[in-house]
Amino acid sequence: MISAFTGTQVREAEQPLLDSGEGAVLMQRAAHGLAAAVVRELQRRGRRIYGSAVTVLAGKGNNGGDGLFAAAKLASRGMRTTAVLTADAAHPEALAAFLSAGGRAHRLAPENAEELAVLTAGDDAIIDSVLGTGARGGLRGAAAELVSLLQELRPALVVACDIPSGVDADTGEVHWPVLPADVTVTFGGIKAGLLADPGEEYAGRVELVRIGIEHRLPAASLLRLEAPDLTALVPSPGRRDHKYSRGVLGVVAGSERYPGAAVLSVQSASATGAGMVRYLGPGSVARHVLARTPEAVVEEGSPGRVQAWLLGPGIPDPEPGEPDGDEQLRRVRDTLEAARAAGQPVVVDAGALGVLPARCPAHWILTPHAGELAAFLSRRHTARGEAAVTRDDVGSRPLHFARLAATDSGATVLLKGATTLVASPSGAVFSQSEGTPWLATAGSGDVLAGLLGSLAAQYAETAMDDDGPFAALGIAPEDRWAAAAAVAASLHGRAGSRASDGGPLTARALLRELPERWPAWGTGTRSRSVSMTGRDPIRHAAVLLWHIAAPPRAGGGTLSAT
Ligand SMILES: NC(=O)C1=CN([C@@H]2O[C@H](COP(=O)(O)OP(=O)(O)OC[C@H]3O[C@@H](n4cnc5c(N)ncnc54)[C@H](OP(=O)(O)O)[C@@H]3O)[C@@H](O)[C@H]2O)[C@H](O)CC1
Numbered sequence: 001m002i003s004a005f006t007g008t009q010v011r012e013a014e015q016p017l018l019d020s021g022e023g024a025v026l027m028q029r030a031a032h033g034l035a036a037a038v039v040r041e042l043q044r045r046g047r048r049i050y051g052s053a054v055t056v057l058a059g060k061g062n063n064g065g066d067g068l069f070a071a072a073k074l075a076s077r078g079m080r081t082t083a084v085l086t087a088d089a090a091h092p093e094a095l096a097a098f099l100s101a102g103g104r105a106h107r108l109a110p111e112n113a114e115e116l117a118v119l120t121a122g123d124d125a126i127i128d129s130v131l132g133t134g135a136r137g138g139l140r141g142a143a144a145e146l147v148s149l150l151q152e153l154r155p156a157l158v159v160a161c162d163i164p165s166g167v168d169a170d171t172g173e174v175h176w177p178v179l180p181a182d183v184t185v186t187f188g189g190i191k192a193g194l195l196a197d198p199g200e201e202y203a204g205r206v207e208l209v210r211i212g213i214e215h216r217l218p219a220a221s222l223l224r225l226e227a228p229d230l231t232a233l234v235p236s237p238g239r240r241d242h243k244y245s246r247g248v249l250g251v252v253a254g255s256e257r258y259p260g261a262a263v264l265s266v267q268s269a270s271a272t273g274a275g276m277v278r279y280l281g282p283g284s285v286a287r288h289v290l291a292r293t294p295e296a297v298v299e300e301g302s303p304g305r306v307q308a309w310l311l312g313p314g315i316p317d318p319e320p321g322e323p324d325g326d327e328q329l330r331r332v333r334d335t336l337e338a339a340r341a342a343g344q345p346v347v348v349d350a351g352a353l354g355v356l357p358a359r360c361p362a363h364w365i366l367t368p369h370a371g372e373l374a375a376f377l378s379r380r381h382t383a384r385g386e387a388a389v390t391r392d393d394v395g396s397r398p399l400h401f402a403r404l405a406a407t408d409s410g411a412t413v414l415l416k417g418a419t420t421l422v423a424s425p426s427g428a429v430f431s432q433s434e435g436t437p438w439l440a441t442a443g444s445g446d447v448l449a450g451l452l453g454s455l456a457a458q459y460a461e462t463a464m465d466d467d468g469p470f471a472a473l474g475i476a477p478e479d480r481w482a483a484a485a486a487v488a489a490s491l492h493g494r495a496g497s498r499a500s501d502g503g504p505l506t507a508r509a510l511l512r513e514l515p516e517r518w519p520a521w522g523t524g525t526r527s528r529s530v531s532m533t534g535r536d537p538i539r540h541a542a543v544l545l546w547h548i549a550a551p552p553r554a555g556g557g558t559l560s561a562t
């Protein structure tokens with residue numbers, strides 16, 4: 001499991017060492033790791049180091065200091081090194097080291113921004129060390145102009161120092177312009193903003209350099225499940241299990257208008273381990289469901305025992321003139337009431353999001369996309385006389401709004417996106433990014449809802465106990481349902497990447513990827529490559545290489561092992 005931290009958490013972990021005068025050692029470890037990453041990436045691309053050219057964009061603070069010290073190390077490897085000093089000052093010792101290593105420095109000004117952009121864009125590598133965790137907002141003035149020009153000129157290789165300048169280390173919000181990085185070399189702890197959109201999209205592959213503060217870091221601000229975690233968390237039946245003990249899921253989904261959502265969500269639930277799926281809905285929809293999933297049980301009256309519910313796929317929001325909505329929405333309301341009394345986990349999707357009570361239990365998992373989350377929050381905010389929230393608000397600050405919705409409602413909130421975020425009402429967040437943009441297709445959300453419902457039914461009885469698999473991974477009781485939803489998001493994303501294989505996919509193709517690979521997924525048919533390079537983390541900087549393989553400047557980083 002990958003842990004990520006806010007810039008503040010990392011800075012606080014650094015502080016005692018700074019106070020004891022070890023800041024220079026930390027910086028040298030950071031610079032060593034940064035320089036080593038540039039060398040490795042150039043070699044990976046078949047470039048010679050000696051004689052290659054690198055430019056460092058250096059800000060006024062320690063982020064700029066990291067970059068200048070790293071460039072000095074690259075100069076000692078025979079690289080031609082240029083520094084563009086973007087502020088009126090620079091880290092004095094680092095600049096001195098850079099110049100004495102033979103580097104050439106230019107002070108950026110509005111009148112030379114274009115000339116410097118053209119001068120440096122052709123270099124073999126650019127190191128972006130303008131702003132790090134001390135940034136407030138984005139690039140300004142000539143630095144913003146230089147980066148905008150470099151974006152157009154598309155340098156061969158961009159390596160961001162700690163975070164791409166302009167990306168908020170805590171939230172992943174982006175203050176444009178930001179130079180998209182091929183690699184982000186981050187220090188001490190992975191920054192949460194590198195694992196949340198839109199920041200993740202600009203980070204490229206993330207490499208962590210340990211600088212000796214790791215043991216001082218607090219509980220992570222954001223977590224990411226990896227393949228070995230799926231192995232531990234993907235449920236599998238025991239010898240004494242039977243269909244009722246494996247987890248029965250009740251599904252209230254579909255409508256005359258959208259029968260397909262019921263078909264897809266029931267099929268998905270049935271294919272991913274639920275012992276049984278009970279379907280409740282209009283007869284015409286039920287016939288479609290049975291045609292595709294004959295093993296489903298269609299319930300007329302009150303259903304038999306279930307361990308969990310999935311409510312909402314394909315159920316439209318209430319019409320303005322019909323506040324109670326159609327029969328399905330009434331069925332959703334009744335089921336929510338019964339489920340709360342029974343303490344059952346509920347996956348709440350689509351139209352069901354509009355009929356939730358003010359406060360929900362953490363084992364109710366909402367699965368909105370950005371527009372649905374904006375509507376969900378706006379209903380609550382306007383009822384309190386607060387400003388509405390737009391889809392664009394959510395799109396630019398997904399981590400903030402997912403967390404807000406969870407803490408405000410008490411429910412667990414899975415916010416779908418290129419990077420899917422799952423917020424626990426405790427404030428902890430899981431971030432999963434195994435998907436592909438091709439998953440943005442009709443029915444994909446219904447398949448996810450069915451998969452998540454199936455897992456909820458399988459987890460309901462014992463998985464959340466203190467001797468269960470989530471506790472074994474060290475996940476706090478209040479965050480276990482968020483972790484369960486993250487399992488679903490991870491499996492769904494992996495299935496989507498396989499079904500897409502780089503091209504368009506349909507929800508039906510996505511379904512086909514679900515069951516066959518189910519047991520293999522946990523082991524991850526893509527084994528994660530994690531290697532320690534550099535030297536011992538206590539005595540020297542060490543680089544824990546883990547690859548969020550994001551094709552350089554591709555849309556979003558994906559967690560796929562190499
Ligand atoms: N602390 C350590 O020992 C280590 C730090 N590491 C690296 O350091 C950065 C954090 O460095 P810091 O100096 O705290 O902050 P920055 O370098 O990110 O910012 C520098 C200054 O820039 C000014 N600033 C802030 N926002 C902007 C902006 N939008 N545009 C222009 N300038 C801005 C601000 O100065 P002011 O005088 O304007 O207040 C900042 O102080 C961290 O990211 C690491 O790279 C290493 O990890 C090693 C250990």
Ligand SMILES: [K+]
Pocket residue numbers: 063128129130131132160161162163164165
């Ligand atoms: K930076």
